[in-house]
Amino acid sequence: MTDARAEMRRYAIGAILSAVLTLAAFWVVLADGVARGTALWIVGAAGVAQIAVQLRCFLHIGSASKREDLHLILFSALLAGLMIGGTIWIMTSLHGRMH
Amino acid sequence: MSGTAHPGLNLGASDARAHERSETPVFGFWVFLMSDLIIFGILFAHYIVMTDARAFGPGPAQLFDLKSVAAQTSLLLASSYTYGMASLAMKHRERIRPVALWLIVTAILGATFPGLELRDFANMIAEGGVPQRSGYLSALWALVGLHGLHVAVGLVWIAVMLALLAVRGLSNRTKTRLLLLGLYWHFLDLIWIGILSIVYLGGLA
Secondary structure, eight states: OHHHHHHHHHHHHHHHHHHHHHHHHHHHHHSTTOOHHHHHHHHHHHHHHHHHHHHHHTSOOSTTSOHHHHHHHHHHHHHHHHHHHHHHHHHHHHHHHTO | OOSOOOSSOOOTTTOHHHHHHHHHHHHHHHHHHHHHHHHHHHHHHHHHHTTTOOTTOOOHHHHOOHHHHHHHHHHHHHHHHHHHHHHHIIIIIOOHHHHHHHHHHHHHHHHHHHHHHHHHHHHHHHTTOOGGGOHHHHHHHHHHHHHHHHHHHHHHHHHHHHHHHHHHOSOHHHHHHHHHHHHHHHHHHHHHHHHIIIIIIHHHO
16 A cells, blocks of 8 residues: 555645645735736746646656657647747737837 | 556556556547647637737736636646545545545536636626637637636546446446546646636736
8 A cells, every 4th residue: 555655645745736836826916016027937937836746746747657658748848839939939029020 | 567657647556457458548648638738838829929919908907806716726726636536546446436436526626617717707798808809808718718618528527437437337448538537637737727827827917
């Protein structure tokens, strides 16, 4: 049952870390006197951290995974990054030139 | 543990046969999830590009209710955790009752989520925030609406799994399907983190 115990702990750690990161993000937005730029960076960082926590603790992605599965996930993340980053870059630039 | 662990909960240690049988479906399901990720990614990019395209229509400050958003976030996170408990019960206890009970808890938490979301949508409409009002609102409805639709599909899937458990018990095929549903359910929470950070908290910061 030690295997079950360790897995149980992993889910608990994942849930607690996710809750803490969510609370931090809400706090930054609701607190007075945090500049908008700073707040956005902290919310973004907390979001990325929480996604990493859940990938590790809930979806069990790690170095033990089969290689082709990891390749699929990493390549999809790269594609999504290129498309999101590229869209925002091009459209912001276009927006700037229209004025 | 077997050497061919796949991303997601592995059954290898407790049920080698079910583990072996689930490998190809789990890989295929990851391909689907990653295609879904691309769709959501494009909708996120679209939303960010459209942030200022309000055409003098309502924006985040008029549309969003952070209390409701906080409740929805807690519900999804809690249901992700309880689904994990259902997976572990399936893997280690091999009895239908605990699996079914955790699934029911997950379904109750999950079903409250669209309830709150629909109320928020009704409030947005009351504020004049209909999809055709501005580019910003079209992007918002497409992104948040697609996520809500995914949650609704997940709820139907949980109901189907409960029926399958009652009829067929914990067969290898049922186990594989429960693994896939687990990946789907946890994936929806990941997308929600993005929506929370970019749409709600980002919009109100």
